[in-house]
Amino acid sequence: MKKLQLLIGLAVLLFSVGCKDMLKPEIENNLDLESTYNNATYAQGLLLNGYARIPTNSWSFNDVATDDAVSNDRNNAYLKIATGQWTAINNPLSQWVNSRAAIQYLNLFFSVTDQVKWAVEPNINRMFNDRMKGEGYALRAMFNYYLLQAHAGKGNNGQLLGIPVVLQPEGQDADFNKPRATFDATMEQIYRDLDMAEQLLPVDFEDIASDAQIPAKYSGVGKDNYNRVFGYYFRGRVTARIAKAIRAKASLLAASPAFNPSAVAKWEKAANDAAAVIDLRGGLVNLNANDIKWYDKDAGIEGLASGVNPSEILWRSDVGNSNDLERNNFPPTLFGSGRVNPTQNLVNAFPMANGYPIGEANSGFSASSPYDNRDPRLKLYILVNGGTAGTAGTAINTTLNGPTNDALNKVETSTRTGYYMRKLLRQDVNLNPSSTTNQKHYNPRIRYTEIYLSYAEAANEAWGPLNGGTHAYSAYDVIKAIRRRAGVGTNNNDPYLESIKSDQVKMRELIRNERRLELCFEGFRFWDLRRWNTSLTEVAQGVSISGTTFTPINVENRVYQPYMIYGPIPYSEILKYNNLIQNAGW
Known part of the structure; x- marks a missing residue:
């Protein structure tokens, strides 16, 4: 027993000695901003964070909150806001966190980029710095546009407001209680950033063939060095062409009736x-x-x-190579979940092939064969009853009492409107569990x-x-x-x-x-x-098909209030910062 106690005592002593270093906190592996000066990869990571947060990197399908579509997923966030649950607390459309975080990273990038060693040779270092700053300005303008789209509006004070304009990185001790700039002031900042982007970026990232094509401000660097910075390798990043397109999107918003x-x-x-x-x-x-x-x-x-x-x-x-879109939106007989269901409202918006709206006397529209002689985009974008889909060209039956789960309201993955989405989907995807395939998207x-x-x-x-x-x-x-x-x-x-x-x-x-x-x-x-400041409350309709009778049905009411043409500032931000004015009605 004494020997056992002695062995235990020695083990405890050895463990205590061995744990000295283990119990001592290590210095965290976090780099400070000064580390970017000699670490171009880290500095560029700040910029790339902006690319990673672009909202259109993925599909939202917020169409299901409009008169264009509904969802058969009863937990869909856009379904909920369309049917009366849109609040300043519950807002799946918010860009307050995502876009403001992107702007914070971009502002951090701007705070260090002039000190970063992008290349050894000074002229090449300057070109890299110019190019990345140009990208950063365009991205910051884009994220401010998305913030305006989601959160601009008439405040409780009656003024048309934008968002807080933030041009410097915000540290722990920053003053976060910033007021919203006016809408026009926010737009002016967007235009200033895009002006800078267009000055610094080429129209496209493509290799040049001779020194004569080098812009005068970089004369003497040689075409190989120029291509190293502005060549085809960087395709996909923001260019002056893209900056111009961002400007076009933003100025259309600013010109719109709302x-x-x-x-x-x-x-x-x-x-x-x-x-x-x-x-x-x-x-x-x-x-x-x-x-x-x-x-x-x-x-x-x-x-x-x-x-x-x-x-x-x-x-x-x-x-990317995947089948996610098809898995979510193919009809049930093709092993999909049929999530996005186009409305009769949208179907009615497609004209006849002769160009006349279906309600015009000269259209030739037939209520008993409503999909014949229509705009070709109708059957390309929407899977109507009798339309074909999938690798085998399977005919889809969406009638009221159809024999398959593709029929109207048959099971939880069936269409609620009599239609399935066809656009965006690769019909050469196979979801059969025995032979599943992916395709490029x-x-x-x-x-x-x-x-x-x-x-x-x-x-x-x-x-x-x-x-x-x-x-x-x-x-x-x-x-x-x-x-x-x-x-x-x-x-x-x-x-x-x-x-x-x-x-x-x-x-x-x-x-x-x-x-x-x-x-x-x-x-x-x-x-x-x-x-456009138009009505948001048009009832989402579908169709019940029995034989040659096509009966419109009301599928889902749209419960919006007039003030909802403008989205809310998050309620949590209003509680924290008394300088933030909420949009009227929220």
């Missing part, structure tokens, strides 16, 4: 900003038929080289069609349908080109468009409708309805 009651000058600016992007592309050219299905193999996704864009895409995420951050439609909207408001200001194309020209690309009115010169081409109000309606169709399921409708 933020601009009457100023024509703001519409002119929005039109000019969009035209600057279009002109870089050569005008109304390269509108290819495959652009309307940019997500499909026919649009060249399979052969995309690293950083290369298809003709429709101005800026995109990386290509990417997220478009900015599409050229968005910019075309932004121009059409702004030009129509600024100069009318047929006047292009100083530009060679008008709102009418853009809409005609987009409809022709889609196969609308191609056999009869689009008589409906011709009949309204001098009417600004009817052209406005048509432009908004084309935007609705072309950008459906890409997260635009929610924001468009609000910036």
Whole structure:
């Protein structure tokens, strides 16, 4: 027993000695900002944090909070806000945390970049520093735009407010109790950042062939060194072209009725900003038929080289190999969950192939065969009853008493509207558990069609349908080109468009409708309805099909209040900071 006690005592003594170092706290492996000066990778990480937080890196499908779609997932956050649960506490649309965090990292980057050793040779070091600062300015402008989109509005004081403009990194001792700048002041900061970005960045990241192509400010560095900094290797990062597109998005928001009651000058600016992007592309050219299905193999996704864009895409995420979109949205018979269900409202918005809206006397619409002779985009983007999907081209039955789980309200993964989403989905994905396959996908951050439609909207408001200001194309020209690309009115010169081409109000309606169709399921409708200051409460409808009888049904009410054209400042922030003014009604 004594021997055992002795052994235990020795073990405790040895353990105590051995634990001395173990119990002593180690210095945390956290680098301070000064460490970035000689660690370019760490410094660049601050910038790359901005890229990682871009909201359009993933799909939101906030369309299900609008008159375009509903969700069969009863826990969907957008379903909840559309049916009366949107508050300053419960706001899945908030960008307050994500975008402000991105801006904090970008401001940290700006605070160190001039001291970072990007390269040994001074001229190359300067080029790297210029390029990354240009990227940072464009990203900061973009995140301020997303903050405005989600949180700008008329405050309780009646003033149109933006967000707190933060240009310096905020440390633990910073004054976080900053007031919101006015909406216009926030826009001016966005424009200043984009001005800086365009000065510092090339139009595109591509290799040059000779020293003669080097900008004068970098003369003498040689083409190889120039390509090392501004060449094709950096495709996918922000360029001057992308900065111009961000400007076009922001100025369209600023010109819209919710933020601009009457100023024509703001519409002119929005039109000019969009035209600057279009002109870089050569005008109304390269509108290819495959652009309307940019997500499909026919649009060249399979052969995309690293950083290369298809003709429709101005800026995109990386290509990934997956079947997540299909698993969530294929009909049940194709082993999907059928989550996003397009509404009858959206289906009705697609015109006939002859260009006439379905309610027009000359349309030829038939209530007993409502999907015949329609705009080709209807069956491309929406899976209607009898439409085919999947690798085998399976016919989908969405009728009231259909024999499969694809039928209306059959099971929890069935459609609630009589329709399934088809757009964005690779039909060559197989979800059968015995032979599952993946396919390539990417997220478009900015599409050229968005910019075309932004121009059409702004030009129509600024100069009318047929006047292009100083530009060679008008709102009418853009809409005609987009409809022709889609196969609308191609056999009869689009008589409906011709009949309204001098009417600004009817052209406005048509432009908004084309935007609705072309950008459906890409997260635009929610924001468009609000910036247009239009009704948010149109009931989401579906269709009950029995034989040749198509009966509209009310699927989901939209419970919005008029003040909800503007989103809230998070309630937690209002509680903490008395200088923050909440938007009226929240």
